[in-house]
Amino acid sequence: MKLNTAAMRYLSNDDFRVLTATEMGSKNHEIVPTTLIVQIAGLRGGAGVGNCISELAKSNLIARVKNAKYDGYRLTYGGYDYLAIKAFSNRRTVYSVGNQIGVGKESDIFVVANEKGRKCVLKIHRLGRISFRSVKNNRDYLRNRQSASWMYLSRLAAQKEFAFMKALYENGFPVxxxxxxxxxxxxxxxxxxxxxxxxxxxxxxSALYSSLMSFIVRLANHGLIHCDFNEFNIMILDEPKSEDEQFVVIDFPQCVSLGHVDAERYFKRDVDCIRRFFEKKLGYVSEDYPIFQRDAKRVASLDIDVQASGFSKKMVKEFEKAISESREKGENAADQEEIGEEDDGDKEDEEEDDEVDDEGENEEGVDPEDEPEE
Ligand code: ADP
Ligand code: MG
Incomplete structure (x- = not known):
């Protein structure tokens, strides 16, 4: 999905208030009633709000939903992106948005810069993308899990990833x-x-292999398993600092605590991923590899620290449940081709009950060049 930065500059303060009101309203309403938007925005004069609403809808930041029990709007991906980027811009962590450098199954990655020109990475989580599309054959999913909307799941993913990255970074892990x-x-x-x-x-x-395996063990010693430790999520540095510092590990939303019931299986899967890659791609085989029972001994508890820092046990549970449901269903889908077709999938699901008036709201198709090789 492309990021629509053009609309960002032209919104008036009132437009922004109305957009924020729609976001607030969507905490309790899948489709936010127009009356509620007006009420939350607290702007005097109904006509003014009406203009704001139509401006926002024209910019595809909100979308009108007809034929529901009431008339209302929902925030679009674009609207949610806008609010996040606006927050970064207010906090001066982002000044400009540059090229898209990645599109994964569940995220879009952009290069951004702050006022001083420091380049950073913006990762936008798009969790519902897979789950909404792959639930076509399982309508109950959406019906029973209203709270697990794309907005909620994507927010949890970002919150979780940030919390873990922070804990790891502060403990000297290469992230x-x-x-x-x-x-x-x-x-x-x-x-x-x-x-x-x-x-x-x-x-x-052999040096790279050993330091990757040491990473897995050290992570487990700190109470965590990455769960997606593969060649896509390990960045090799252009200029290695030393033999032990030649890579950086990314992508943590799926990582679990060492106390997880499937910890041993996940640990082994991470180890096997590396062994397989080294054998297939680099022709390197070693009989020396970490074993859960022997090596995954807890000496610290980053998993507990992260929970204490705001990503609660309940959130962990809810997120793990949602992500594993999403993945189980997603695994059966042929990923690459389907990403281009996601609009249809999304629409079909959303239109089951309500007709969505979102002509032109659809995300633009993903450029073939942007597609991941994952
Ligand atoms: P996903 O969850 O979609 O797999 P990732 O976090 O793995 O997302 O990022 C996808 C791709 O974007 C990576 O394979 C990498 O090429 C690039 N990328 C992500 N984060 C960074 C970063 N901090 N620096 C440089 N490239 C990055
Ligand atoms: Mg990844």
Whole structure:
């Protein structure tokens, strides 16, 4: 999905108030009644609000929903993006938005810069993208889990990723520096490097292999398992600092506590991923690899620290449930092709009960060039 930064400059204060009111209203309403938007915005004169609403709808920041029990609007991806970026801009963590450098199954990645010209990475979580699309055959999912909307899940993902990145960064793990977060977005440092999947040879595979395995063990010693530790989520630095510091690990929304019931399986899966990559791509095989029972001994508890810092146990549970449901269903979908078709999927689901008046609201298709090789 493209990011519509053009609309950002032209919104008036009143437009912004109305957009914020729509966001607030959507905490309790899937479709926010127009009357509620007017009430929350607290602007005098109904006509003024009406103009704001139509401006916002024209910019595709909100979308009108007809034929429901009442007349109302919902925030679009674009509207939610706008609010997050506006918050970053107010806090001066983002001044300009540059190129998109990645599009994953569940995120869009952009290079951004602050006023001083420091380049950073904006990661926009788009969790509902997979789950909404892949629930076509399972209507109950949406019906029973109204609270697990794309907005809510994407926000939880960003919050979780930021919390873990912060804890890891502060404990000296090689991860990006977490800079800011708002809603479904996080800002982190830009890693000068490339994903390990692009590596076709290495002068000393055994050193890289050992330090990656040490990372897994050290993470477990701190009470955590990454759960997606693969060649897409390991960035090889253009200029390695030392033998032990040649990579940075990204992408944490799915990481779990060592106390998780499936911890051993996840740990082994992370280890196996690395072994497989080294064997297939670098022709390197080692009989030396971490074993859960022997190596995953807890000496610190970042999992508990993170819970204490605001990502509560309840949130962890809710998120894990949602993400595993989403992944289970997503796994059956042929990812790449379907991303281009996501609009249809989304619309079909949303229009089941309500007709969405969102002509032109659809996200633009993903450029073939932007598609991930994941
Ligand atoms: P997803 O959850 O969609 O897999 P990731 O966090 O793994 O998202 O990011 C997707 C891609 O974006 C990565 O493979 C990498 O190429 C790029 N990327 C993400 N974060 C950074 C960063 N901090 N610095 C440089 N590149 C990044
Ligand atoms: Mg990734």
């Amino acid at each position: 990006p520096e977490p800079i800011d977060y708002s809603r479904h977005c996080i800002i982190m440092s830009l890693i000068p490097g490339f994903p390990m999947r692009q590596l076709s040879s290495h002068e000393d595979p």
